[in-house]
Amino acid sequence: MDEMVVGLYIFVLAALTGREVITKVPPTLHTPLMSGANAISGIAVVGALVVSAQVDSGIAQILGITAIVLAMINVVGGFLVTDRMLEMFKKN
Amino acid sequence: MDLSLWVELSYLFSSVLFVVGLKRLQSPATARGGNQLAALAMLIAIVATLVENQVLTWTGIVAGMVLGSLIGGVAARRVKMTDMPQLVGIFNGFGGGASALVAAAELVRVQTTGAALVLGDGFTIAVSCLIGTVTFSGSFIAFGKLQGIVSGNPITFPLQKTFNALLFVTLLVLGASVMGLFEIGGLPPLTVFSIFTVVALLLGILLVIPIGGADMPVVISLLNSYSGLAASAAGFVIGNNVLIIAGALVGAAGFILTMIMCKAMNRSLANVAFGAFGGAASAASQLSSGDKTARSVDAEGAAMILAYAQSVVVVPGYGLAVAQAQHELRKAMDNLEERGVDVRYAIHPVAGRMPGHMNVLLAEADVPYDKLFDLDEINEDFARTDVVLVVGANDVVNPEAHNPESVIAGMPILDVDKAKSVIIMKRSLSPGFAGIDNPLFYMDHTLMFFGDAKSSMADLVREVREA
Numbered sequence: 201m202d203e204m205v206v207g208l209y210i211f212v213l214a215a216l217t218g219r220e221v222i223t224k225v226p227p228t229l230h231t232p233l234m235s236g237a238n239a240i241s242g243i244a245v246v247g248a249l250v251v252s253a254q255v256d257s258g259i260a261q262i263l264g265i266t267a268i269v270l271a272m273i274n275v276v277g278g279f280l281v282t283d284r285m286l287e288m289f290k291k292n
Numbered sequence: 293m294d295l296s297l298w299v300e301l302s303y304l305f306s307s308v309l310f311v312v313g314l315k316r317l318q319s320p321a322t323a324r325g326g327n328q329l330a331a332l333a334m335l336i337a338i339v340a341t342l343v344e345n346q347v348l349t350w351t352g353i354v355a356g357m358v359l360g361s362l363i364g365g366v367a368a369r370r371v372k373m374t375d376m377p378q379l380v381g382i383f384n385g386f387g388g389g390a391s392a393l394v395a396a397a398e399l400v401r402v403q404t405t406g407a408a409l410v411l412g413d414g415f416t417i418a419v420s421c422l423i424g425t426v427t428f429s430g431s432f433i434a435f436g437k438l439q440g441i442v443s444g445n446p447i448t449f450p451l452q453k454t455f456n457a458l459l460f461v462t463l464l465v466l467g468a469s470v471m472g473l474f475e476i477g478g479l480p481p482l483t484v485f486s487i488f489t490v491v492a493l494l495l496g497i498l499l500v501i502p503i504g505g506a507d508m509p510v511v512i513s514l515l516n517s518y519s520g521l522a523a524s525a526a527g528f529v530i531g532n533n534v535l536i537i538a539g540a541l542v543g544a545a546g547f548i549l550t551m552i553m554c555k556a557m558n559r560s561l562a563n564v565a566f567g568a569f570g571g572a573a574s575a576a577s578q579l580s581s582g583d584k585t586a587r588s589v590d591a592e593g594a595a596m597i598l599a600y601a602q603s604v605v606v607v608p609g610y611g612l613a614v615a616q617a618q619h620e621l622r623k624a625m626d627n628l629e630e631r632g633v634d635v636r637y638a639i640h641p642v643a644g645r646m647p648g649h650m651n652v653l654l655a656e657a658d659v660p661y662d663k664l665f666d667l668d669e670i671n672e673d674f675a676r677t678d679v680v681l682v683v684g685a686n687d688v689v690n691p692e693a694h695n696p697e698s699v700i701a702g703m704p705i706l707d708v709d710k711a712k713s714v715i716i717m718k719r720s721l722s723p724g725f726a727g728i729d730n731p732l733f734y735m736d737h738t739l740m741f742f743g744d745a746k747s748s749m750a751d752l753v754r755e756v757r758e759a
Contacts, residue, residue: 204412207528214537218544224318227666230648233317235380236327237545241387241519243538246341247394247526252353253345260400265356267393270386272360279331280368285652286324292660
């Protein structure tokens, strides 16, 4: 239970940090913000790797590897498409 | 120092890089570097994870990473800027799905070792699976609506809210059983868990189908937030702080965007989620416009008005994206600027199908971002503007918002009717998503330029050159 409480502290403080940082993102960058944030939510890949590493067969492995595929689509696709968009934003 | 300390420090470092990367999104000048920093943070976290864990078999892991990267890479390269809402929508779903699968894999792993599930672990697994699964199926429906596979109109049926509430209660009971609080009819835990997942999938679908197409900016933002929360929940499942932190950051980002979108429509989140807004009222309201006449203008006439104006403000809407007319628009405006006309762009927060959709389209067409202004920045200036050119937008310029009786009462709008003249490029007089008539179309200083935005704009480019 202790670990969970510490986790909650971390979660709340990170959410507040996120709020401070993201409130100041201008509307013109809201789409890249969303796709970039989306890529970051692909951090689930770390969880997928941790679980997959511990098993070498069975349903758990199939689930873990499927999670890796989905999360990597998110990570690679998200960062690349955000980069593609931000490359286009030019000043006069 | 032992290895696991180094790995924890790497996670901390990558958490810091995520925050700094997001902070750099505060200006278009530093945003690209910020995104690259976040990507670097992800790479560090992945490498640290692979170094720390004693991987039993590499084949599946490597194959999964390569396959995912390929699919993501190809999708990111190929997608059209106009289709960005769909892509982000489906990516949200994949993120949520991955988190749900992590929870599921962990549950199966614990079950096969034969160890008893600790109550706290059961709780985090159930929560992670619930949020992730709802995000997954909800995002697929959102994608279907944006892509036109599922009807963009709200899909409703009798007792829908009651049914959803029942589903939710079912999920609570099943979830409690997954946590190991009690057994249901002697079913094995994994069977209960499977039923739990299927019901959660169904809930995700049912939560999104009653929401109309133009409310998609809210839905996409909310699902974005959920995908972050799902990752955080997965972090609780495996006791990993970088997941908790990164997920919380994304959760906050999505939630802030959700609230901005709701405010821009003067509606509560509950109203968007459960109001089944839009689409239905259109037939009745159109009849009432029978006695009013709108004046139309052709490309030549519009070109004359625009070419001899001193200041022009363009108001783009979803119609611009549908017609893919952003490049033609920029060409027409370039021609005006060469003649010395001051051209700016006014972007309503909910124009398009996701937050900032119009800004990306205009950036793609090489319109510099310092010519784009949001509602607050430009609304005062319309009274001093010669011509406003509205391209494929409707509700966001509807002066009915100032009428307390109207369904869109109180929605902040771009006050384009204050300008000296208004040209509206649109296919017909039909109402926008809110399903109500737009009095702007029938005002004395308004001219309707009927047609598809792309071909109309191409005609305009030619006529402005000759004007």
